[in-house]
Amino acid sequence: MIVDNxxxxxxxxxxxxxxxxxxxxxxxxxxVENQFDACAFDKWRKSVNNLLYQIGGCExxxxxxxxxxxxxxxxxxxxxxxxxxxxxxxxxxxASTRSGTAMSKGKIGCGRLSVSYH
Numbered sequence: 679m680i681v682d683n684x685x686x687x688x689x690x691x692x693x694x695x696x697x698x699x700x701x702x703x704x705x706x707x708x709x710v711e712n713q714f715d716a717c718a719f720d721k722w723r724k725s726v727n728n729l730l731y732q733i734g735g736c737e738x739x740x741x742x743x744x745x746x747x748x749x750x751x752x753x754x755x756x757x758x759x760x761x762x763x764x765x766x767x768x769x770x771x772x773a774s775t776r777s778g779t780a781m782s783k784g785k786i787g788c789g790r791l792s793v794s795y796h
Contacts, residue, residue, distance in 0.1 A: 681773045685733060689767045692726050696760045700753070719751035726763060733766065740766050 699719065726748075730741040740762055748759035 681733075681770045683774075685729070686767070686770050686774065688729055689763060689770060692722065692729060693760065693763050693767060695722050696726075696756060696763065699756055700760070716751045719756070723748055723759065726759060730762075730766065733770070 699722070727741070727745060730738065730744055734741055736742075744759060744762045748755045748762070
């Protein structure tokens with residue numbers, strides 16, 4: 679997994695854009711799926727797909743799952759995409775921590791990740 683601050687910032691920004699889709703589509707707790715801008719969703723999906731490919735390549739399970747499960751501009755697919763992106767962000771943060779302060783203290787691993795999409 680390729681981890682640097684720029685990649686982590688991109689993942690955070692894309693996560694925020696995805697959350698904005700969800701928040702704009704919610705009206706008093708009920709979701710109106712046809713309010714998604716399909717073009718904006720497709721651009722977001724493509725950007726996330728490209729980032730996941732950049733991070734782990736085509737054999738990466740996150741990339742494969744996102745490519746397979748996030749296809750339509752609806753709440754279900756968007757939610758799945760956000761879970762996958764959150765898992766990737768957690769892993770990148772963990773890897774960044776391991777390569778920085780944790781490794782200098784002799785610690786290996788970050789423990790259990792907070793997000794799982796399996």
